[in-house]
Amino acid sequence: MSATETAIASAEAHSAHNYHPLPVVVASAEGAWMTDVEGRRYLDLLAGYSALNFGHGNRRLIDAAKAQLERVTLTSRAFHHDRFADFCTELAALCGMEMVLPMNTGAEAVETAVKTARKWGYRVKGVPDGMAKIIVASDNFHGRTTTIISFSTDPEARADYGPYTPGFEIVPYGDLTALREAMTENTVAVLIEPIQGEAGVLVPPAGYLPGVRELTRERNVLFIADEIQSGLGRTGKTFALEHEDVVPDMYVLGKALGGGVVPVSAVVSSAEILGVFRPGEHGSTFGGNPLACAVALEVIAMLRTGEYQERAAELGDHLHRELGLLAGGGAVETVRGRGLWAGVDIAPALGTGRQISERLMEERVLVKDTHGSTIRIAPPLVISKEDLDWGLDRLRTVLSV
CATH class of the missing domain: 3.40.640.10 (Type I PLP-dependent aspartate aminotransferase-like (Major domain))
Structure with a gap:
């Protein structure tokens, strides 16, 4: 078995099944990107359900933690x-x-x-x-x-x-x-x-x-x-x-x-x-x-400083504008949200929210589903516009299948 398969099998055997995670095993992360045990990189568009607003391994936060640990x-x-x-x-x-x-x-x-x-x-x-x-x-x-x-x-x-x-x-x-x-x-x-x-x-x-x-x-x-x-x-x-x-x-x-x-x-x-x-x-x-x-x-x-709020507002406008274009094409039924936070209702004919999340994972983008047909998008506020657009391109690819 691969390192991913081994880790997942062990987790399935020895941990309670109170979650249904996507089949990816993260080993490291920085900013808006995570790397799995096989060395594959994924764009994180979930940000730990908003716990990671400032990105993975934010230097200011890690330094503050290290100083206090001592x-x-x-x-x-x-x-x-x-x-x-x-x-x-x-x-x-x-x-x-x-x-x-x-x-x-x-x-x-x-x-x-x-x-x-x-x-x-x-x-x-x-x-x-x-x-x-x-x-x-x-x-x-x-x-x-x-x-x-x-x-x-x-x-x-x-x-x-x-x-x-x-x-x-x-x-x-x-x-x-x-x-x-x-x-x-x-x-x-x-x-x-x-x-x-x-x-x-x-x-x-x-x-x-x-x-x-x-x-x-x-x-x-x-x-x-x-x-x-x-x-x-x-x-x-x-x-x-x-x-x-x-x-x-x-x-x-x-x-x-x-x-x-x-x-x-x-x-x-x-x-x-x-x-x-x-x-x-x-x-x-x-x-x-x-x-x-x-x-x-x-x-x-x-x-x-207000810089993170401003960034979420500006990139959020871009995110919702791009998602809104998808909503007019039949693949997406509804888009909701504010700032860098969106709920996207997928047309049932294309699959469930879980299935879309799995397909996005294959494209190296990580999101999570909720309530059947909905996927949530909530990237770290530090994400670059270029990376956000790359993730949106992968979403378009998945929804065009």
Whole structure:
């Protein structure tokens, strides 16, 4: 067997089959390119589901990590460390907020947001104990913990994991009337993705997000924005909500915050909201560790220049213009997205999203499918226009077969 076949066979034999990866085995990567164990190079148009916004092996991030590795990597939150205050201060400033509660993974951050909203509801809003409700959108993806899949509408994520956590109301994404009707005196928060990534990069109707902001403010309900995939430059702005001049009560961040080097996530909000916590009520051994803070501080510094947001906006316009031309030719039914992020619905006659992804892999381009006929395109923000065009040419080749 080849090195690729050997590695895949071993993985299949000894790891749980909770993913269905493409049959490529990556050995190294730089920028927007990955090299497999056979020495073949592939253009990465997925960027770790936006965790690699700044590319593979970004020198600034690797240097920041190496420098911190030589000093201290973990103290737990039992002690202060010299990177923590700067991380919280700088991330709060980037978000225009006051306080940060750091965690590790995106799902942990969403769980933290849920706990925060409930505690705020009981201590500040005055909701009767055990009665807090959080409204979410259909087709959401916020993670895969037991509580989070309790308000998923995806059968693959939800089936066979009950009993489910109560306290959530699901309404159609983009429907302000349904959201208004679902609100009661016990509603403490609305949790939504400004752009739904896993659902196929769904952008809500114009005016929906400002409407959510207005409605939540009217009803004394927290607006929680899950910007784990959409935030930190991906859409051409620091946050996707900025496209409609909306500021939530709480950001939930992850993925690109760790630069593809270490897992870093955070809930960012006001002192009034995050101030509901007292010592011992919530925490994480690794949340806010020195290594994570060092890398995230470099990410924040890079975002503060605005160059990555500008690059995502300019290349994103080019990406959507080129994909739009494909949508008129019969091979592509719909293209959605914003910035360097697109969901492409493939005409069923050409194959499933998985089949198209496999054909693109043969052309040395890596994407990933979702929901049957859709492929997602989300290259690192550092990709060159020439490389992006090369990848789009390969897509045209595959869709012309």
